[in-house]
Amino acid sequence: MIHLEKGFPKNFKWGSSTNAQQFEGGFNEGGKGPSISDTRVESESLKDASFNDFKMASDHFHRFKEDIRYYNELGLKIYRFTMSWSRIFPNGNDNYPNKAGLEFYDHILMELEKYNIEPVVTLYAYDLPLNLLKKYNGWMSRKVITDYSNYVSTVATYFKGRVKYWVPFNEQNFLLLDSKYIAGYQARNQTELFKMQHNFNLSYAKALEIIHKVDPGTQVGGNIGNTCIYPKSCDPNDVEKSDEAMKRIGYGPADVDFRGQYSPYYLNSFKGVNFNEIIQKDDLDLIKSVKPDFMSLTYYMSSVVGKDDNTENMSVVKFPNPYCKSTDWGWTIDPYGFKHFIEEFYHRYQLPILILENGLGAYDELKNGNINDDYRIKYLTEHILRMKEAIADGVNIIGYLTWSAIDLYSTREGFEKRYGFIYVDKNDDLKRIKKKSFYWYKKVIKTNGVELL
Template sequence: MNERFPDGFLWGSSTNAQQFEGGYNEGGKGLSIADKRYIPSLINGDFEGFKKASDHFHRYKEDIAYYGEMGFQIYRFTIAWSRIFPHGDGEINQEGLNFYRAVLDELERYHIIPVVTLYAYDLPYHLIEKYQGWINRQCIDDYLHYVETVVSAFKGRVQYWVPFNEQNHASFDSQYMTGYVDKNITETFQIVHHFNLAYALATRLIHRIDPKAQVGANIGNACFYPKTCNPVDVQLADDLAYKIGYGNSDVYYRGIYTKRYLDGFLGAHFDEVIQDGDMEIIKHSEPDFQSLTYYFSIPVDHQVYQGNLRNCIKDPNPYVKQTKWKWNIEPYGLKHLLDDYYHRYQLPILILENGLGYQDILENGKVHDQYRIDFLRNHIQWMKKSIDEGVEVIGFLTWSAIDLYSTRDGFEKRYGFVYVDKNDNYRRIKKDSFYWYQKVIKSHGEDLGD
């Protein structure tokens, strides 16, 4: 048995519209870059699965009933911009607003606090055709108009808003996040800078519309550490941790571009991108909390790195296990990040995603996923240590509530507490982890099953 978590701590899970919702051409929704996405690693490179995903669009009442049965106190979902504005701009699609209004109705029925992410890799495709999307400053204005529309429609019903999902990834994964292939380092910085401006303006806009709502940036991070005690590895690990994580957090939570942050875009023509007044906008962002996603640690070896972070991501650590997809499983890494981010920025932290992707097997109508239970239990235990030592954590949201499409690995890589059987009309089947998490929530973290 374990000690109970503090009063007010929230338990729940997360999903993402482009991976979960489906209904890509229903309810007035327009096409997004996710609907047009081409992923060569998949069979034939054609990712049709995003278009139906887990069919949540038609099953949201059933799905949210599962959340209620597990006892969720908080749930994060994303709103698809192209469901609200089919072309990204122009006329509002009232059917889209009505869909998310119905989702909020169901969450309120089960007393579940909503967390809403406003952008997660699904830019309306029309904006790519019109002006190449986020490389153009016009995208900031169109995004803010979308934000204003959504927040105004749901004022008082959403407690936590997250303007972008894993915003910091734009510096090295801009094509996936924006649908645009950056041609040089100046264009990379231009996309990142436009994200930063949009985030800062969105925090202020949300507070103006709904002063009681809270807004926070989301960092998608790993725990970086040197693979050896060679000073070269130590320095490289520090540099990568700053470039991927802390440098971006300095922007989101301190409102500054440090020299070290700009050095990460060496060779960029900043004077072509940063306009008069931009840094004042970023300086006056209004974050209320931090949100983190964490899945794995990265051992940094300069001989493996060779200037490419992706070389290190799957590099094995002899002291920990790896997933089938070669992600290092390291629960302590969550504590390391919680401690560092809290003590650096002194803002409460909402863990937006943490989970294990696995090739679950359905046998005799059951899924025995003890591996997922072990993964989450170990991470929860380390999180509790951080809380006991003074880190303010708002809540713990797993990834994901129900099986959905992995961004690059399809349905083979599953994360949910509920299995989605594509071979049987997308039937939902509770996994062993469903009942385990139900007990965790009911006991407020006291019963982790160990």
């Protein structure tokens, strides 16, 4: 008998996400070493002058028990956080892990376990230990593969049986658009860019191998940042340019993460690179060994590309669409793009999908102790409805995690750009205040997506 899914599966995992470098704080406490995220903003211009770096962020380091109590009240079934490499290995390549760092994440897992919230752990999110950047230019050197693999082996062994989902890298494909931010080193040419991407790919393959060996009961999957790119018009030249962009920053990296292969069209996008000087013996065999259990995707917006557009930097995922509204930061609001993105990747790779991030960044205004963020509720409602349609079309979606659970330090806009269900009041000792969307999402979770409006 044929059964067509009409709603969300019974055990659908509703959750939310955060990221260590944007949320954790405690940059020099508990034995943590400096990372590139602790220093990168010294030369950047940010709107939020009172929070000019990631060093304090939302101070989750000191408030994790309070924050996780909020997660329990919200009803989260699943929660994604990232571990900071330099909190485990302060220099990135120490002989022994930092005991206090392991204990910190042990305590976070204990709190999540207390409330039966399933953890998803990302192991790298733009926070390379600074020492490795200084020592050998970080991801430019193959030495980083050994150091990263040791970090992966350490945490996988220490937390064996306690983490259901591991994600080795956050939005690994965006290295191609902003190597300075993702890796701490600005690639000077296509050869250097591919060399870093190759070291990422080998490290990812090693991570899958290590985690599956250490903890066969867990699941591991790659992560691709949103790449839903439309052609600017039906001019074949516009279509070709958008196809090239998708192959370069979408399907090419995804082919490695989810199929274990370098597709020719992906390699052809790196002009003038002598791959034989970079790819060593047995590298391709290691990449071919990749067998992910799921794929995780992040989505915020779609983009529109024309034949004359520059697709070599982050603007390629942010080009405006005249048919869509946009956020305060010019990000296109496109719920259908979410469905299109999900279905394209599922049909291509046939792996279960975990939506790792989806959300709206906005100027939230605190009035009389309240934050009425109806615009966030509208955005999430429309995207959830489109996700529901994708499920009805046969897409296997494990769960949906919003960005973010609590306000955190946005990558380039500081605290002015807020995403959370819980407001962080930087004018009142980082006090936590539940927004209107908190109560809305609580209802969504409780009714398994039935009551959205």
